[in-house]
Amino acid sequence: MAASLWKSLLQTTKERILQQRRASLYVGADGYEEELIKKKLQQFAGGSINLSKVNNGIGILTLNNPKLMNAFTGTMMLELQERVTELENWKDGKGLIIHGAGNTFCSGSDLNAVKAISNSQDGINMCMFMQKTLTRLMRLPLISVALVQGKAVGGGAELTTACDFRLMTPGSEIRFVHKHMGLVPGWGGAARLVRIVGSGAALQLLSGAAKVDPERALHLGLSEETLSSSDETGALEEAQAWLSQYTEGPASVIRAVKKVVTAGRELPLEAALRTEKDIFGTVWGGPANLQALVTRPKHK
Numbered sequence: 486m487a488a489s490l491w492k493s494l495l496q497t498t499k500e501r502i503l504q505q506r507r508a509s510l511y512v513g514a515d516g517y518e519e520e521l522i523k524k525k526l527q528q529f530a531g532g533s534i535n536l537s538k539v540n541n542g543i544g545i546l547t548l549n550n551p552k553l554m555n556a557f558t559g560t561m562m563l564e565l566q567e568r569v570t571e572l573e574n575w576k577d578g579k580g581l582i583i584h585g586a587g588n589t590f591c592s593g594s595d596l597n598a599v600k601a602i603s604n605s606q607d608g609i610n611m612c613m614f615m616q617k618t619l620t621r622l623m624r625l626p627l628i629s630v631a632l633v634q635g636k637a638v639g640g641g642a643e644l645t646t647a648c649d650f651r652l653m654t655p656g657s658e659i660r661f662v663h664k665h666m667g668l669v670p671g672w673g674g675a676a677r678l679v680r681i682v683g684s685g686a687a688l689q690l691l692s693g694a695a696k697v698d699p700e701r702a703l704h705l706g707l708s709e710e711t712l713s714s715s716d717e718t719g720a721l722e723e724a725q726a727w728l729s730q731y732t733e734g735p736a737s738v739i740r741a742v743k744k745v746v747t748a749g750r751e752l753p754l755e756a757a758l759r760t761e762k763d764i765f766g767t768v769w770g771g772p773a774n775l776q777a778l779v780t781r782p783k784h785k
């Protein structure tokens with residue numbers, strides 16, 4: 486009893502430390518004023534970010550502003566942050582699919598809002614706000630998939646890179662159009678793209694602002710698979726089936742898998758090894774491990 490209380494206290498403390506680390510990407514010393522940018526974003530309303538938690542521990546996050554090809558208004562940026570907090574607190578979750586309403590993914594930031602906050606201080610604050618949110622999204626202990634239907638443009642293309650995997654439907658495209666807007670990615674999309682496709686390919690995609698179709702995305706390792714269905718419901722069902730091959734099993738184990746991979750991806754080797762040891766300690770002797778020792782499955 487005392488041992489299990491101690492273990493749970495230790496776990497809570499570790500999670501708290503991790504949460505503090507997550508929150509500290511930008512702080513006041515960087516000139517980041519979260520409350521100020523939130524007030525500003527609040528002025529650009531429209532659309533929504535909806536989260537539904539379906540069976541088998543898979544969450545579906547819907548970018549919902551189809552009139553503007555699911556462009557991110559200010560309030561959608563705020564809602565995304567809220568949904569990410571909700572997902573951080575969803576202890577039974579194992580997987581996440583992000584898709585857009587109306588059979589298209591997302592056309593980046595709402596150009597009406599961008600125009601109104603085109604001064605550099607607001608722009609940088611918005612960039613820091615979105616980087617923080619998307620970094621937390623990327624680090625969720627859930628296996629995440631961007632389901633790219635239609636177009637993922639600008640910030641929409643950046644958002645896909647915050648997921649562990651991308652699946653594309655026939656005829657869809659991912660396009661980093663920033664150069665044509667006189668910009669570079671600012672939501673963390675360049676840093677993540679380099680890690681996904683390598684620096685040479687990232688340089689080509691950003692400097693060429695080229696349309697990346699499913700075939701090229703597969704070739705670059707930007708997409709895992711081209712789905713057969715291009716209709717909204719069919720593609721979502723296919724994406725769920727694809728994801729469930731990786732989320733099958735107890736939440737504690739699937740979440741631990743994602744955590745060790747995140748540590749391996751982000752930390753220097755020694756720190757990653759220490760984190761792996763800590764996470765190993767949470768599953769070793771746990772219910773799934775004990776059960777496996779009883780049933781002794783053969784891995785043929």
Ligand SMILES: CCC(=O)SCCNC(=O)CCNC(=O)[C@H](O)C(C)(C)COP(=O)(O)OP(=O)(O)OC[C@H]1O[C@@H](n2cnc3c(N)ncnc32)[C@H](O)[C@@H]1OP(=O)(O)O
Nearest residue numbers: 552553554556592593594595596597636638639640641666
């Ligand atoms: C983080 C930094 C960034 O995100 S920078 C990149 C910002 N995004 C863009 O520049 C995308 C601009 N939009 C486009 O290129 C096209 O609309 C794309 C997405 C290719 C879709 O083309 P298409 O399928 O022909 O639809 P459409 O142009 O008729 O659009 C339908 C209505 O949606 C609107 N829309 C689209 N994207 C945005 C956006 N980002 N912000 C605001 N509005 C957007 C279009 O203006 C159009 O509206 P309307 O029917 O003309 O009233």
